[in-house]
Amino acid sequence: MILRSLECRFLTIALCDAAEPWQLGSQDAATPMMQGIIDLHHDIFFFLILILVFVSRMLVRALWHFNEQTNPIPQRIVHGTTIEIIRTIFPSVILLFIAIPSFALLYSMDGVLVDPAITIKAIGHQWYRTYEYSDYNSSDEQSLTFDSYTIPEDDPELGQSRLLEVDNRVVVPAKTHLRMIVTPADVPHSWAVPSSGVKCDAVPGRSNLTSISVQREGVYYGQCSEICGTNHAFTPIVVEAVTLKDYADWVSNQLILQTN
Amino acid sequence: MAAEAKAPSLAEEYSLPPQEAPVEKAVEDKPQEAESIAVTNDETPQADETATAVEVNPETSEVQEVADKSEVEDTNPAAEETTETAEEEAEEKPEIKIETAPADFRFPTTNQTRHCFTRYVEYHRCVAAKGEDAPECDKFAKYYRSLCPGEWVERWNEQRENGTFPGPL
Numbered sequence: 183m184i185l186r187s188l189e190c191r192f193l194t195i196a197l198c199d200a201a202e203p204w205q206l207g208s209q210d211a212a213t214p215m216m217q218g219i220i221d222l223h224h225d226i227f228f229f230l231i232l233i234l235v236f237v238s239r240m241l242v243r244a245l246w247h248f249n250e251q252t253n254p255i256p257q258r259i260v261h262g263t264t265i266e267i268i269r270t271i272f273p274s275v276i277l278l279f280i281a282i283p284s285f286a287l288l289y290s291m292d293g294v295l296v297d298p299a300i301t302i303k304a305i306g307h308q309w310y311r312t313y314e315y316s317d318y319n320s321s322d323e324q325s326l327t328f329d330s331y332t333i334p335e336d337d338p339e340l341g342q343s344r345l346l347e348v349d350n351r352v353v354v355p356a357k358t359h360l361r362m363i364v365t366p367a368d369v370p371h372s373w374a375v376p377s378s379g380v381k382c383d384a385v386p387g388r389s390n391l392t393s394i395s396v397q398r399e400g401v402y403y404g405q406c407s408e409i410c411g412t413n414h415a416f417t418p419i420v421v422e423a424v425t426l427k428d429y430a431d432w433v434s435n436q437l438i439l440q441t442n
Numbered sequence: 443m444a445a446e447a448k449a450p451s452l453a454e455e456y457s458l459p460p461q462e463a464p465v466e467k468a469v470e471d472k473p474q475e476a477e478s479i480a481v482t483n484d485e486t487p488q489a490d491e492t493a494t495a496v497e498v499n500p501e502t503s504e505v506q507e508v509a510d511k512s513e514v515e516d517t518n519p520a521a522e523e524t525t526e527t528a529e530e531e532a533e534e535k536p537e538i539k540i541e542t543a544p545a546d547f548r549f550p551t552t553n554q555t556r557h558c559f560t561r562y563v564e565y566h567r568c569v570a571a572k573g574e575d576a577p578e579c580d581k582f583a584k585y586y587r588s589l590c591p592g593e594w595v596e597r598w599n600e601q602r603e604n605g606t607f608p609g610p611l
Binding site: 292327 | 538539540541542543544545550552553554555557558584587588589590591592593595596599
């Protein structure tokens with residue numbers, strides 16, 4: 183199992199866009215946002231390792247040298263100005279180095295001020311999702327909307343991921359700014375796609391915005407991330423990113439299908 | 443729109459576009475939209491599909507061929523314009539317009555509830571002021587339809603009919 187996971191990590195050319203058994207790292211980035219998150223993780227990990235090594239060295243050294251056998255009479259120093267200053271300034275500097283990229287990423291992820299090209303509404307229900315593409319409406323009647331149900335556990339076809347696949351995927355164009363409006367119709371849900379670096383809670387009576395721009399075509403899997411009832415585990419999300427041209431074709435086909 | 447299709451640089455991506463641009467466009471598009479609808483009614487579904495191809499991605503050579511073909515097949519003024527005029531022109535023509543409510547600087551937060559509500563109110567105030575089919579109100583209708591969940595719009599429509607709508611209409 184672990185081997186298979188490692189194999190997927192290092193040996194395959196295909197990118198990981200779905201959760202897999204024994205996965206340790208993040209899924210591969212599909213948006214600049216996720217790339218930023220992964221990079222920040224690595225940045226912080228540098229400091230983490232640095233601190234880990236330094237602290238363990240101090241700890242082990244202290245235990246090694248200052249015990250009853252080797253050092254029976256303890257020293258009685260209780261105060262040292264120099265070390266006080268060093269151990270206050272140094273951690274603050276480290277925190278600063280972590281905080282700068284962290285805040286930079288946080289505010290760039292807001293992205294609300296970028297003009298989007300498409301608005302898609304993800305509406306959480308117990309226990310399925312409705313997607314509304316309302317940019318093409320000419321009246322209050324929804325012209326392009328569909329429900330996205332999970333494929334039951336005993337029903338997947340060969341090659342489909344168990345409990346991750348849905349019957350109707352959200353089709354989005356790649357390399358385009360998307361505005362996802364996330365809201366539920368009953369209880370809190372959450373719309374999360376790890377490869378896109380998006381996890382947006384759906385709160386009843388409120389509509390939340392999250393902007394994504396998928397950089398490569400592919401199929402991305404996510405799961406409901408806010409406990410929403412009995413079938414919480416069976417409410418996956420599948421995003422299919424296609425080229426802008428294919429997206430337009432898909433929309434026009436869906437419009438013809440749904441209006442007839 | 444055009445900028446999106448070309449994958450802008452990071453600086454372009456985050457620079458703020460002139461605010462009035464989307465509004466102007468929405469107004470300009472009107473006649474073209476009507477034209478494209480007429481086109482789809484005339485043509486077979488096959489031709490319809492090529493028309494979509496033209497509008498969305500005019501940069502690739504493959505699509506350029508298609509554009510030429512469609513020009514030969516149906517000598518309609520719309521296809522001729524595609525090859526002659528600028529790319530942006532070509533993108534606006536289509537039946538499927540990649541266009542949505544612009545980012546609004548009154549609502550820069552994740553919570554967009556009031557954005558949707560405000561657009562809905564704006565539309566109905568506009569209609570109340572300028573009449574049922576004033577073309578300048580259409581853009582607000584487009585915005586609130588893009589932003590509001592269908593269920594909310596239905597509920598508000600009902601409330602308006604009953605006179606219990608909680609907003610300043």
